[in-house]
Amino acid sequence: MILNATLISWIPSTGELTYSVEGVTQTSTVVSTTNPHRAALNRYIPPNPVLPIVTRWNTLIDAINGRVTFGPTNPPLDIPNTFSGITGELAAAGANMAV
Numbered sequence: 553m554i555l556n557a558t559l560i561s562w563i564p565s566t567g568e569l570t571y572s573v574e575g576v577t578q579t580s581t582v583v584s585t586t587n588p589h590r591a592a593l594n595r596y597i598p599p600n601p602v603l604p605i606v607t608r609w610n611t612l613i614d615a616i617n618g619r620v621t622f623g624p625t626n627p628p629l630d631i632p633n634t635f636s637g638i639t640g641e642l643a644a645a646g647a648n649m650a651v
Contacts, residue, residue: 554650554651555573555574555650555651556573556648556649556650556651557571557572557573557578557648557649557650557651558571558572558646558647558648559571559639559642559643559645559646559647559648559649560572560577560643560646561643562636562639562640562642562643564625564626564636564639564640565625565626566581566625566626567581567582567583567625567626568580568581568582569581569582569639569643570643571649571651573651580651582622582625582639583622583625584621584622584623584624584625585621585622586621586622587619587620587621587622588609588613588620588621588622588635589613590609590610590613590614591606591609591610593606593607593610601645602642602645602647605638605641605642605645605647606642606647608633608638609635609638609642612633612634612635612638622635622636623635623636624636
């Protein structure tokens with residue numbers, strides 16, 4: 553069953569992603585082998601502030617040749633165009649995701 557969750561926080565040093573599903577707060581650990589998926593852009597109607605962030609997420613997935621994995625959760629630099637950096641921006645924006 554696919555549920556919609558609202559992102560609450562992202563801690564890159566531990567890989568902990570906190571989110572709310574139907575009002576219940578949960579935390580999961582994202583590991584480097586987590587398989588990220590493209591976001592459905594048609595769910596975001598401009599001027600939704602999450603749309604540019606999600607577009608960068610999809611662009612990152614498209615730019616990787618071969619199998620896509622999340623990669624390091626705590627890169628040495630806080631580079632904004634990594635899955636970790638974009639996840640932090642999505643959590644700060646209170647974006648929704650499917651779980």
